[in-house]
Amino acid sequence: xxxxxxxxxxxxxxxxxxxxxxxxxxxxxxxxxxxxxxxxxxxxxxxxxxxxxxxxxxxxxxxxxxxxxxxxxxxxxxxxxxxxxxxxxxxxxxxxxxxxxxxxxxxxxxxxxxxxxxxxxxxxxxxxxxxxxxxxxxxxxxxxxxxxxxxxxxxxxxxxxxxxxxxxxxxxxxxxxxxxxxxxxxxxxxxxxxxxxxxxxxxxxxxxxxxxxxxxxxxxxxxxxxxxxxxxxxxxxxxxxxxxxxxxxxxxxxxxxxxxxxxxxxxxxxxxxxxxxxxxxxxxxxxxxxxxxxxxxxxxxxxxxxxxxxxxxxxxxxxxxxxxxxxxxxxxxxxxxxxxxxxxxxxxxxxxxxxxxxxxxxxxxxxxxxxxxxxxxxxxxxxxxxxxxxxxxxxxxxxxxxxxxxxxxxxxxxx
Amino acid sequence: xxxxxxxxxxxxxxxxxxxxxxxxxxxxxxxxxxxxxxxxxxxxxxxxxxxxxxxxxxxxxxxxxxxxxxxxxxxxxxxxxxxxxxxxxxxxxxxxxxxxxxxxxxxxxxxxxxxxxxxxxxxxxxxxxxxxxxxxxxxxxxxxxxxxxxxxxxxxxxxxxxxxxxxxxxxxxxxxxxxxxxxxxxxxxxxxxxxxxxxxxxxxxxxxxxxxxxxxxxxxxxxxxxxxxxxxxxxxxxxxxxxxxxxxxxxxxxxxxxxxxxxxxxxxxxxxxxxxxxxxxxxxxxxxxxxxxxxxxxxxxxxxxxxxxxxxxxxxxxxxxxxxxxxxxxxxxxxxxxxxxxxxxxxxxxxxxxxxxxxxxxxxxxxxxxxxxxxxxxxxxxxxxxxxxxxxxxxxxxxxxxxxxxxxxxxxxxx
Numbered sequence: 001x002x003x004x005x006x007x008x009x010x011x012x013x014x015x016x017x018x019x020x021x022x023x024x025x026x027x028x029x030x031x032x033x034x035x036x037x038x039x040x041x042x043x044x045x046x047x048x049x050x051x052x053x054x055x056x057x058x059x060x061x062x063x064x065x066x067x068x069x070x071x072x073x074x075x076x077x078x079x080x081x082x083x084x085x086x087x088x089x090x091x092x093x094x095x096x097x098x099x100x101x102x103x104x105x106x107x108x109x110x111x112x113x114x115x116x117x118x119x120x121x122x123x124x125x126x127x128x129x130x131x132x133x134x135x136x137x138x139x140x141x142x143x144x145x146x147x148x149x150x151x152x153x154x155x156x157x158x159x160x161x162x163x164x165x166x167x168x169x170x171x172x173x174x175x176x177x178x179x180x181x182x183x184x185x186x187x188x189x190x191x192x193x194x195x196x197x198x199x200x201x202x203x204x205x206x207x208x209x210x211x212x213x214x215x216x217x218x219x220x221x222x223x224x225x226x227x228x229x230x231x232x233x234x235x236x237x238x239x240x241x242x243x244x245x246x247x248x249x250x251x252x253x254x255x256x257x258x259x260x261x262x263x264x265x266x267x268x269x270x271x272x273x274x275x276x277x278x279x280x281x282x283x284x285x286x287x288x289x290x291x292x293x294x295x296x297x298x299x300x301x302x303x304x305x306x307x308x309x310x311x312x313x314x315x316x317x318x319x320x321x322x323x324x325x326x327x328x329x330x331x332x333x334x335x336x337x338x339x340x341x342x343x344x345x346x347x348x349x350x351x352x353x354x355x356x357x358x359x360x361x362x363x364x365x366x367x368x369x370x371x372x373x374x375x376x377x378x379x380x381x382x383x384x385x386x387x388x389x390x391x392x393x394x395x396x397x398x399x400x401x402x403x404x405x406x407x408x409x410x411x412x413x414x415x
Numbered sequence: 416x417x418x419x420x421x422x423x424x425x426x427x428x429x430x431x432x433x434x435x436x437x438x439x440x441x442x443x444x445x446x447x448x449x450x451x452x453x454x455x456x457x458x459x460x461x462x463x464x465x466x467x468x469x470x471x472x473x474x475x476x477x478x479x480x481x482x483x484x485x486x487x488x489x490x491x492x493x494x495x496x497x498x499x500x501x502x503x504x505x506x507x508x509x510x511x512x513x514x515x516x517x518x519x520x521x522x523x524x525x526x527x528x529x530x531x532x533x534x535x536x537x538x539x540x541x542x543x544x545x546x547x548x549x550x551x552x553x554x555x556x557x558x559x560x561x562x563x564x565x566x567x568x569x570x571x572x573x574x575x576x577x578x579x580x581x582x583x584x585x586x587x588x589x590x591x592x593x594x595x596x597x598x599x600x601x602x603x604x605x606x607x608x609x610x611x612x613x614x615x616x617x618x619x620x621x622x623x624x625x626x627x628x629x630x631x632x633x634x635x636x637x638x639x640x641x642x643x644x645x646x647x648x649x650x651x652x653x654x655x656x657x658x659x660x661x662x663x664x665x666x667x668x669x670x671x672x673x674x675x676x677x678x679x680x681x682x683x684x685x686x687x688x689x690x691x692x693x694x695x696x697x698x699x700x701x702x703x704x705x706x707x708x709x710x711x712x713x714x715x716x717x718x719x720x721x722x723x724x725x726x727x728x729x730x731x732x733x734x735x736x737x738x739x740x741x742x743x744x745x746x747x748x749x750x751x752x753x754x755x756x757x758x759x760x761x762x763x764x765x766x767x768x769x770x771x772x773x774x775x776x777x778x779x780x781x782x783x784x785x786x787x788x789x790x791x792x793x794x795x796x797x798x799x800x801x802x803x804x805x806x807x808x809x810x811x812x813x814x815x816x817x818x819x820x821x822x823x824x825x826x827x828x829x830x
Contacts, residue, residue: 087491170796173752179809337588344524345523385584389584391588398596407594408592
């Protein structure tokens with residue numbers, strides 16, 4: 001067996017470039033900038049890398065050369081390789097030629113968070129932690145509790161106390177320590193940052209965040225691979241912290257660098273809810289900093305009022321010719337219905353946000369009809385049922401053909 | 416391009432062997448036995464078939480040679496190729512060596528029903544139907560509404576009026592005609608059989624049932640392929656109508672016939688809820704006919720009191736050295752927790768039934784510890800949240816480290 005050369009070099013400050021060892025740390029001691037994982041991708045042969053990926057597992061671990069491990073870890077609940085579906089009926093409704101839906105609700109706990117948690121929990125184990133923890137708006141809570149259970153680690157999961165009951169129940173069932181914090185997500189996040197200083201725990205989105213965030217790159221890799229090793233023209237992505245948005249782009253940049261894909265870089269369009277749109281507001285006002293807001297939207301999984309990667313998201317949207325839009329709660333509900341009725345995919349409010357943003361872009365002529373657009377659906381409708389309650393009619397009848405006929409009399413579909 | 420030879424011969428009566436053309440029909444005119452699809456698998460080369468499967472799509476359509484189509488249809492929402500995960504922590508808890516979980520909650524609408532509906536809706540289109548319909552205990556409702564939406568067909572979905580709200584909402588969102596029938600599933604099924612005579616609709620589990628049922632074979636194919644083209648020693652499957660149970664076996668029998676797998680046939684263990692256990696009761700009483708019951712269980716997706724394939728299920732369990740067990744509602748709830756805590760997979764009540772049945776088999780020594788057992792998980796926990804409500808503690812705190820410390824004082828995991 002040939003020696004595996006690790007392509008992971010160090011942690012590196014995104015602002016000043018200072019390097020740090022590959023430990024559980026997340027902030028630059030010199031400039032307080034965020035740390036991220038630095039790789040040496042030089043000498044990677046594109047044809048060989050492609051073959052290796054195609055021969056790999058049906059999970060994010062097929063992209064192990066681009067993840068922060070010297071050798072791929074064994075994980076009990078692998079994430080990723082979710083479907084990319086061509087959505088012709090949706091495209092037709094929007095007057096577009098080619099729309100693809102990347103359905104990340106197909107992940108183990110039905111959101112894209114399984115990608116980042118799969119990486120973070122594997123790293124936590126490698127670093128010797130016995131407890132994992134997180135601050136979450138819900139999907140991350142489900143995912144951390146599940147992956148910790150599968151790995152046999154103890155977990156502490158911190159959520160805002162007003163979270164959807166679906167997400168509470170789908171977290172507690174895994175036997176985690178579930179902590180409901182009376183406050184906003186930003187309060188929960190501050191508390192976890194404080195606690196991470198005093199506890200020998202791996203807080204997946206605090207002290208191991210640099211590794212965790214790398215998991216999001218795999219969403220970009222899958223889109224390119226599933227399009228036949230091609231780049232789309234445009235990608236529409238929800239923005240909460242802005243990490244997913246920017247990491248999908250990072251993944252595609254790496255693949256361009258290695259030569260796994262060629263051509264023009266896609267336009268990146270971010271989507272937020274009007275009730276929590278600090279990044280969309282800064283974009284509209286042409287600013288490069290983001291003013292924190294107090295969230296008030298049905299899209300709770302996007303309700304981060306003080307988004308850590310907001311400035312990077314703004315930069316990405318601008319330099320790729322994309323943008324960042326905000327949609328109302330009613331538009332979100334309509335977006336959920338539109339996606340369901342045209343694709344058979346039932347998404348949570350965050351997916352309603354991206355679908356509504358795509359519709360807005362199509363309707364205002366922002367998208368050239370000849371473009372190939374990818375709509376990123378990050379989560380599952382079963383987790384935010386309140387958003388569809390009362391949005392359709394149920395016909396209640398007796399168990400007889402007469403009762404059925406009386407209820408549906410005059411319906412055109414009846415023979 | 417070489418001519419594709421269709422291996423689909425006819426519909427054939429399971430009882431008397433009478434043949435019928437490949438139309439929308441389901442019952443033998445001579446003996447009233449159920450019809451099923453007959454294939455000619457002779458001359459299929461195992462090595463070539465295996466290569467073809469491996470080069471196929473990541474969905475049930477990789478097994479097109481064993482599905483009732485002359486050529487594989489294009490479908491907008493492909494089902495299948497769900498994960499088969501080795502569950503070492505579950506095995507350890509049960510004192511077994513090797514347990515695998517086949518997680519069919521990873522399907523598009525999060526149950527195994529997407530397999531049968533994917534096939535049925537494709538067949539309905541091929542036969543020229545513009546409306547699809549079904550009688551459902553919930554999961555089928557979700558799936559028919561979704562696949563009809565994706566295919567651009569109108570749909571009518573009939574469910575018992577007392578269904579879990581999660582399953583109602585996750586059906587109505589697709590824009591189906593949702594009919595809530597005041598009665599049991601068996602009443603709903605009778606009504607649909609009656610309506611199918613008067614309407615030019617494809618009732619997926621009535622008049623196109625012979626095609627529909629074929630979709631379940633793919634669950635068996637995937638288990639064998641994912642085990643490296645090997646058969647497990649034992650498979651634990653929930654029983655509602657008995658169709659899934661018997662069709663998984665049929666799929667494996669076909670593969671043995673073709674030579675795609677070799678070795679001993681697995682023991683088949685069926686699992687029912689005590690509140691609806693007509694097949695388990697008949698098994699315990701050593702009978703070959705099933706006496707209908709009135710269901711009363713939290714496992715509503717298994718609440719079929721008059722199971723059509725009951726006698727075939729009994730025969731399968733007996734001739735493979737398996738069995739059919741029933742578990743209580745409390746054991747179902749415990750089964751859901753056990754699976755979640757050891758694998759990170761959150762299943763609905765039906766999966767609680769199979770997990771509880773597996774535990775029972777392990778505890779009474781029915782399973783040799785050296786066996787390789789596959790546990791079939793057919794659906795998603797987010798659809799039956801009532802079953803876990805109140806089963807765990809939530810710690811509510813203020814957003815301060817002091818409040819956290821006060822709540823968790825003395826916890827051993829705290830550093």
